Each structure stands twice: as structure tokens, then as C-alpha cells.
Amino acid sequence: MARILTFLGKGGTGRSTIAIAAAKQFAAKGSRVLFASSDPSPALSIELGATVGPEPQEIAPNLHAVQLLISVLLEQGWEEIKKLEAKYVRTPFLKAVYGQELGVVPGMEAALTLNALRNYDKSGNYDVIVYDGTGDQNTLRMIGAPEIGSWYLRRFRQVFAESDVGKTLAPFVQPVTSAVLNVDWSGDNFGQPPQEVTEIMDKWRETMADANRVSAYLVTTGNPAAIATARYLWGSAQQVGLLVGGVILNEALVVDTFAAELAPNLQELYATYEREANISEKVSAEFAPLSVTTLPWRNGDDWQPLIKALPDFSQPASVPKPISINVSERSVSLFLPGFDKKQVKLTQYGPEVTIEAGEQRRNIFLPNELRGRPVKGAKFQNQYLVISFG
Incomplete structure (x- = not known):
């Protein structure tokens, strides 16, 4: 590494x-x-x-x-895609398309x-x-x-599975995918994407x-x-x-x-x-x-x-952490230098809190101890956004 x-x-x-x-x-x-x-x-x-x-x-x-x-x-990536296709799809159809094109x-x-x-x-x-x-x-x-990417996979899979369309299609997904793909999606009809993709995403x-x-x-x-x-x-x-x-x-x-x-x-x-x-x-x-x-x-x-x-880049820097969670105090602190409170927007959806600052959005998946608790307040102080939960 x-x-x-x-x-x-x-x-x-x-x-x-x-x-x-x-x-x-x-x-x-x-x-x-x-x-x-x-x-x-x-x-x-x-x-x-x-x-x-x-x-x-x-x-x-x-x-x-x-x-x-x-x-x-792009050419190298395309060859990797074709290898995955050949591994999972019984009748590959991308083999006639070349990365150079x-x-x-x-x-x-x-x-x-x-x-x-x-x-x-x-x-x-x-x-x-x-x-x-x-x-x-x-x-x-x-x-x-x-x-x-991990958020999209997690959130949209959940949204689709809970929708009326997802519930209607659920009984058919497993046999169809088993017939077309060389994978077993049993146990979770929408499963996850192939395990390698999930592991690569999570590890990176x-x-x-x-x-x-x-x-x-x-x-x-x-x-x-x-x-x-x-x-x-x-x-x-x-x-x-x-x-x-x-x-x-x-x-x-x-x-x-x-x-x-x-x-x-x-x-x-x-x-x-x-x-x-x-x-x-x-x-x-x-x-x-x-x-x-x-x-x-x-x-x-x-x-x-x-x-x-130059500084010694091999030595760990003593700097504020981007995020810290204090379960006992029911708070989440984000270090957001360069912004003021007018530039920061906070929203809460289920077990996640979304922080919007500038052009970036960050989804914070709350620990079990804070999950389900509503946001009680938020303050911007000394370059930190401190979020308190009820």
C-alpha cells in the first residue's frame, strides 16, 4: 500500500x-x-x-x-470491462467494440x-x-x-427495493439474473452489485x-x-x-x-x-x-x-480532523475552514445527515447511537460546524 x-x-x-x-x-x-x-x-x-x-x-x-x-x-479500462462481461454474462456482446474506437x-x-x-x-x-x-x-x-459512489449504490438500491416497482419485480429478478449471468443473487433479490465491485469501492x-x-x-x-x-x-x-x-x-x-x-x-x-x-x-x-x-x-x-x-511529507501532520463524532455528547463536529454559516446547509434524511458547503456535499452515515435522533441544533464556531442531536 x-x-x-x-x-x-x-x-x-x-x-x-x-x-x-x-x-x-x-x-x-x-x-x-x-x-x-x-x-x-x-x-x-x-x-x-x-x-x-x-x-x-x-x-x-x-x-x-x-x-x-x-x-x-480508456482503452485499458475497456478491456477490463470486457473481461468482467465475459466472466458474468453468458453471451458477451461487447467483444465487437474496441477501446480504440x-x-x-x-x-x-x-x-x-x-x-x-x-x-x-x-x-x-x-x-x-x-x-x-x-x-x-x-x-x-x-x-x-x-x-x-458508495452512497449512490446504497441509497438507490434501498429506494428501488422499497418502491412499488421494486416490490413487483423482486420475485423475478433472481431467476432472470441467474439465467443470464453466471452469478447467484439469492438471499437478496437485488443483491448488491457483483461482490468484487462492492469490495473495490469500499476498500478505495x-x-x-x-x-x-x-x-x-x-x-x-x-x-x-x-x-x-x-x-x-x-x-x-x-x-x-x-x-x-x-x-x-x-x-x-x-x-x-x-x-x-x-x-x-x-x-x-x-x-x-x-x-x-x-x-x-x-x-x-x-x-x-x-x-x-x-x-x-x-x-x-x-x-x-x-x-x-519542503516539509517532511512522510511525517503525519498535526491538523484538525475533517470530522469527529462524540456519541456521549450526541454531537458531530465538522472542520469547515474557508466557509461561513451562510454558505453551509444542513439536511437530515433517515440515518444520514447531508452537509452542503460550496460545491461539495457530504453524507454522514450516523452511528447506531445517533441514528433516528433528530437534529436539535447546529452552530458554526471557530471554523467548525457542530451538530447536536436530541
């Missing part, structure tokens, strides 16, 4: 450079590292100083790199990328996977997909929720838009259960800003420097209680100063 690390932040903040430096840092310490990038352009090979393609290849000691090309992943449906990228990361993790070839994705809401949706959901396995770091500059974006992504990451271990302030881009603002005289130059020097304090205040690491300028191909300045 590999440790998976990714970076979130506004475009242009240097996420990819930092991701490469993190991969090099792990490799230098002896970990077997896979650097996986969703960037299909030749820029990736130029930045890494080695040719990178759709298959993992070693570019330095302990360091492999792969370019996640969606068209290639398929176009990429919008939204398919996340599923294919997640499956690729899952397979690399399952291979046992790597101790660390550094994923360099878009670093925005698309990355968060991908990471949250197993949790959401547990992986994504494990702070010791998957984590992210925010990347920002002193630019107000970059800071605001990072704060928003911080709160959104909590909604999908992704641990954010800290903040990386890319000082190199601060220096770029400073150079662009070079004043015509020494007095203005000094004033500009003083203004930029307060950026670190400002970022620390915006992202408390996360630790903030300031990175120096990288000079040409010399990666060492940048690598040495």
Missing part, C-alpha cells in the same frame, strides 16, 4: 514544480516513488528532464514517472484517473505516489468519488479517508486570489474527507511579483520589499492552525534548495 500525496491551489502557483520536488525528496530518502501527472503536454518531460509516457518508467534512482493519458486509460465522455477523466491510481497502489511497486493533477475541484471530486473509499494514506498540501503565493482559492479548496477538501497537512508558500513567485514592481528609486524599492515581507505572516494568519512552509527560488536545474525547504 502506497502513500498518496497531492497538491491543491490556484493555477500558476507552482504546484507541478512542488510536486516534482516532493517526489524527488521521497526518492532521495529511499522510497520507491511514482510521479503521476495528468498533464498531457510535452512540458512534463521538459520539467522532469526525461521523456515520460503512458507507462511508468524510471527517470532517476527510486523515481518512476507516468503521464496519465486519458485515451490510453471510444471517445472520452466529459467527466470520465476522473474515474479513469482514480482507477489508474488504484491499480498503481495495488501493484505494490511503490511506497509513495505523488499525483500532480489539476489541483482544484476536479481533483477533489475524483478523491471523493468512492464515498459518493477507506483508503481515501485514511489520513495516513492520502493527504494534500495547499500551494499559494502572496496573491489575494491565490490565497482565497487555497482557503476555499481547504474547506472543500474537508468535505470529501481529504486531510490537508499544511500550506506551501511559493516565495519564488512572490519574488517575481516584487521584481515586476521594481520602483524607480531606492525609497520606493524598500517600501515594496517591506510590503512583500509581510506575506508570510498574512498567509500564516489566513491558514491557522496549519503550518506554513516558505519555499525559496529554484535556480535553473538545481533542485536541492527547494527539496531541502
Whole structure:
């Protein structure tokens, strides 16, 4: 099982450079590292100083790199689908369709990328996977997909089974599926999906929720838009259960800003420097209680100063948990930085509570002790949403 690390932040903040430096840092310490990038352009090979393609290849000691090309992943995924079809369906009908013919449906990228990361993790070839994705809401949706997928399977199966249509069809589902598929759905007429699918979904959901396995770091500059974006992504990451271990302030881009603002005289130059020097304090205040690491300028191909300045990603971060449940006090607390109470919506359906914040929704399946108890109140305090049950 590999440790998976990714970076979130506004475009242009240097996420990819930092991701490469993190991969090099792990490799230098002896970990077997896979650097996986969703960037299909030749820029990736130029930045890494080695040719990178759709298959993992070693570019330095302990360091492999792969370019996640969606068209290639689609072909590979299609072959897996046909294998499953041949296993479960007595008369396969997809064998005449080839992966090379398929176009990429919008939204398919996340599923294919997640499956690729899952397979690399399952291979046992790597101790660390550094994923360099878009670093925005698309990355968060991908990471949250197993949790959401499990919810859809659980909720809609239950809804269908309890509906009049479901009750009418129930007696016929088992014999029909037994006749068509090489599986036994007895015991639960709607059963679950084939057991492998359920197990894969649940296992990957547990992986994504494990702070010791998957984590992210925010990347920002002193630019107000970059800071605001990072704060928003911080709160959104909590909604999908992704641990954010800290903040990386890319000082190199601060220096770029400073150079662009070079004043015509020494007095203005000094004033500009003083203004930029307060950026670190400002970022620390915006992202408390996360630790903030300031990175120096990288000079040409010399990666060492940048690598040495990075935090030790292998150490567990001391940060607030995305969610904590206190059964004795009948309360659920969610850490939602970057949002205020006007941006948070709470609804309760049966044994679940749904939290909507920004573009993310999180379904919390309550423990037995709280299940069936109505929400008595909710308050937003010190970046926490605290829900009390009657």
C-alpha cells in the first residue's frame, strides 16, 4: 500500500514544480516513488528532464514517472470491462467494440484517473505516489468519488427495493439474473452489485479517508486570489474527507511579483520589499492552525534548495480532523475552514445527515447511537460546524 500525496491551489502557483520536488525528496530518502501527472503536454518531460509516457518508467534512482493519458486509460479500462462481461454474462456482446474506437465522455477523466491510481497502489511497486493533477475541484471530486459512489449504490438500491416497482419485480429478478449471468443473487433479490465491485469501492473509499494514506498540501503565493482559492479548496477538501497537512508558500513567485514592481528609486524599492515581507505572516494568519512552509527560488536545474525547504511529507501532520463524532455528547463536529454559516446547509434524511458547503456535499452515515435522533441544533464556531442531536 502506497502513500498518496497531492497538491491543491490556484493555477500558476507552482504546484507541478512542488510536486516534482516532493517526489524527488521521497526518492532521495529511499522510497520507491511514482510521479503521476495528468498533464498531457510535452512540458512534463521538459520539467522532469526525461521523456515520460503512458507507462511508468524510471527517470532517476527510486523515481518512476507516468503521464496519465486519458485515451490510453480508456482503452485499458475497456478491456477490463470486457473481461468482467465475459466472466458474468453468458453471451458477451461487447467483444465487437474496441477501446480504440471510444471517445472520452466529459467527466470520465476522473474515474479513469482514480482507477489508474488504484491499480498503481495495488501493484505494490511503490511506497509513495505523488499525483500532480489539476489541483482544484476536479481533483477533489475524483478523491471523493468512492464515498459518493458508495452512497449512490446504497441509497438507490434501498429506494428501488422499497418502491412499488421494486416490490413487483423482486420475485423475478433472481431467476432472470441467474439465467443470464453466471452469478447467484439469492438471499437478496437485488443483491448488491457483483461482490468484487462492492469490495473495490469500499476498500478505495477507506483508503481515501485514511489520513495516513492520502493527504494534500495547499500551494499559494502572496496573491489575494491565490490565497482565497487555497482557503476555499481547504474547506472543500474537508468535505470529501481529504486531510490537508499544511500550506506551501511559493516565495519564488512572490519574488517575481516584487521584481515586476521594481520602483524607480531606492525609497520606493524598500517600501515594496517591506510590503512583500509581510506575506508570510498574512498567509500564516489566513491558514491557522496549519503550518506554513516558505519555499525559496529554484535556480535553473538545481533542485536541492527547494527539496531541502519542503516539509517532511512522510511525517503525519498535526491538523484538525475533517470530522469527529462524540456519541456521549450526541454531537458531530465538522472542520469547515474557508466557509461561513451562510454558505453551509444542513439536511437530515433517515440515518444520514447531508452537509452542503460550496460545491461539495457530504453524507454522514450516523452511528447506531445517533441514528433516528433528530437534529436539535447546529452552530458554526471557530471554523467548525457542530451538530447536536436530541
